[in-house]
Amino acid sequence: MPMEPDAGPAHRGPAVQDRYPDDFAWCYGCGRHNPAGLHLKTYPDGDETVTVFEPRPEHMAVPGFVYGGLIASLIDCHSMATASLALYRRDGHRLGDPEPVPRCVTASLKVDYLRPTPLGVPLTVRGRVVELGQRKAVVESELYAGETLCARGQVVAVLAPPAMTPGPAGAERRPG
Numbered sequence: 001m002p003m004e005p006d007a008g009p010a011h012r013g014p015a016v017q018d019r020y021p022d023d024f025a026w027c028y029g030c031g032r033h034n035p036a037g038l039h040l041k042t043y044p045d046g047d048e049t050v051t052v053f054e055p056r057p058e059h060m061a062v063p064g065f066v067y068g069g070l071i072a073s074l075i076d077c078h079s080m081a082t083a084s085l086a087l088y089r090r091d092g093h094r095l096g097d098p099e100p101v102p103r104c105v106t107a108s109l110k111v112d113y114l115r116p117t118p119l120g121v122p123l124t125v126r127g128r129v130v131e132l133g134q135r136k137a138v139v140e141s142e143l144y145a146g147e148t149l150c151a152r153g154q155v156v157a158v159l160a161p162p163a164m165t166p167g168p169a170g171a172e173r174r175p176g
């Protein structure tokens with residue numbers, strides 16, 4: 001499912017995650033309000049989306065290699081943002097419009113780990129929508145270390161129903 005051309009990462013505007021509603025911007029992987037989180041940022045790049053993340057030493061599986069759970073998180077959050085952007089555009093918006101970007105939740109996350117992912121190298125994740133429904137998007141994302149494809153994910157994202165609001169723990173999410 002091709003996306004409309006848009007400003008690429010060389011022409012950075014807001015990230016998708018910068019435009020999530022405040023109440024839905026606390027995700028450990030990509031919430032801009034989560035002080036302990038990874039703060040992943042997803043940008044449009046032509047028909048695809050792209051993010052770059054440099055794992056920290058504590059993200060290791062064994063010395064020299066990245067923990068698979070981190071890889072899954074990067075693919076998850078990047079794919080959610082790719083789905084949200086596709087649904088936003090489908091509704092006639094462009095990133096940067098005043099209306100917040102809709103929030104999706106992960107219905108399914110499948111990751112194939114193709115080869116060990118080295119630490120100490122920025123990781124690039126590229127995503128594309130392969131199926132777009134009324135409330136659902138299927139996204140394929142590939143994670144590269146340099147030029148090397150290390151993991152591939154397929155993610156089903158579902159628009160958070162209007163009735164879904166953050167739970168009671170949300171009241172305690174602001175530290176201090």
Ligand SMILES: CCCCCCCCCCCCCCCC(=O)SCCNC(=O)CCNC(=O)[C@H](O)C(C)(C)COP(=O)(O)OP(=O)(O)OC[C@H]1O[C@@H](n2cnc3c(N)ncnc32)[C@H](O)[C@@H]1OP(=O)(O)O
Pocket residue numbers: 024027077080103104105106107108133134135136156158160161164165166167
């Ligand atoms: C965080 C949770 C708290 C919520 C409160 C705050 C909400 C807003 C904050 C968002 C924050 C996001 C954070 C970052 C991303 C995470 O980390 S999300 C955390 C992990 N995910 C979850 O906890 C989600 C738990 N699951 C659910 O709530 C429900 O199962 C879902 C995903 C909303 C779907 O339920 P539903 O709305 O009843 O949808 P349903 O009609 O069954 O299915 C819709 C479509 O999805 C497909 N589908 C559903 N499940 C699957 C599946 N497992 N495999 C394949 N396809 C599926 C269906 O086949 C259907 O397809 P179509 O027929 O339209 O083609």
